[in-house]
Amino acid sequence: MTTRAFDAVTVGEPLPALAIPITVQLITGGAIATRDYFPGHHDLEAARALGSPHIFMNILTTNGLVQRYVEGWAGPQCRLGSLKIKLGAPNYPGDTMTFSGSVTGKQPDDRSVEVTLKGSNAMGSHVSGTVKVFLP
Numbered sequence: 001m002t003t004r005a006f007d008a009v010t011v012g013e014p015l016p017a018l019a020i021p022i023t024v025q026l027i028t029g030g031a032i033a034t035r036d037y038f039p040g041h042h043d044l045e046a047a048r049a050l051g052s053p054h055i056f057m058n059i060l061t062t063n064g065l066v067q068r069y070v071e072g073w074a075g076p077q078c079r080l081g082s083l084k085i086k087l088g089a090p091n092y093p094g095d096t097m098t099f100s101g102s103v104t105g106k107q108p109d110d111r112s113v114e115v116t117l118k119g120s121n122a123m124g125s126h127v128s129g130t131v132k133v134f135l136p
Contacts, residue, residue: 003075006111006135015073015101015115020065024093030061057091062127069099070115070131078133081112085129095121111135
C-alpha cells in the first residue's frame with residue numbers, strides 16, 4: 001500500500017466508497033475496546049427497554065471507522081490532524097454503513113488536505129464530518 005502524495009491530490013477528488021457490514025461483533029467489540037459499558041451497546045434487552053430495536057454502535061467505534069476510511073485512502077505514512085464528526089441515524093446489526101467522501105481543501109503550508117465524508121446506512125446518514133490529514 002502506498003501513501004498518497006500531497007502534490008498528487010486535487011480538491012474535488014472523490015475517495016472510493018467503503019462498505020462496512022454492521023454486526024453484533026463489531027458493535028460490542030468496539031464498545032468493549034473503548035471501555036464503553038453502556039448496556040445499549042451490548043445488551044439486547046437493555047437496548048429494547050430504551051426503545052431501540054437492537055443494540056447500537058457507540059460514537060468511539062464510529063470515530064475509529066472514520067479514521068479507518070480516511071487512512072485507508074491516504075496510506076500508512078499519513079498523519080491525522082483533526083477529526084470532526086456529527087452523528088445521525090443509529091447503526092444497528094444487519095445493516096451496512098457505506099462511506100463516501102471527497103477532498104474539499106488543500107493547505108500547501110503544512111501539506112494537509114481536508115476530507116469531507118459521510119457514512120450512510122439504510123436509515124440515512126449515520127455520520128458526517130471533516131478530517132484534516134497530513135501527506136508527504
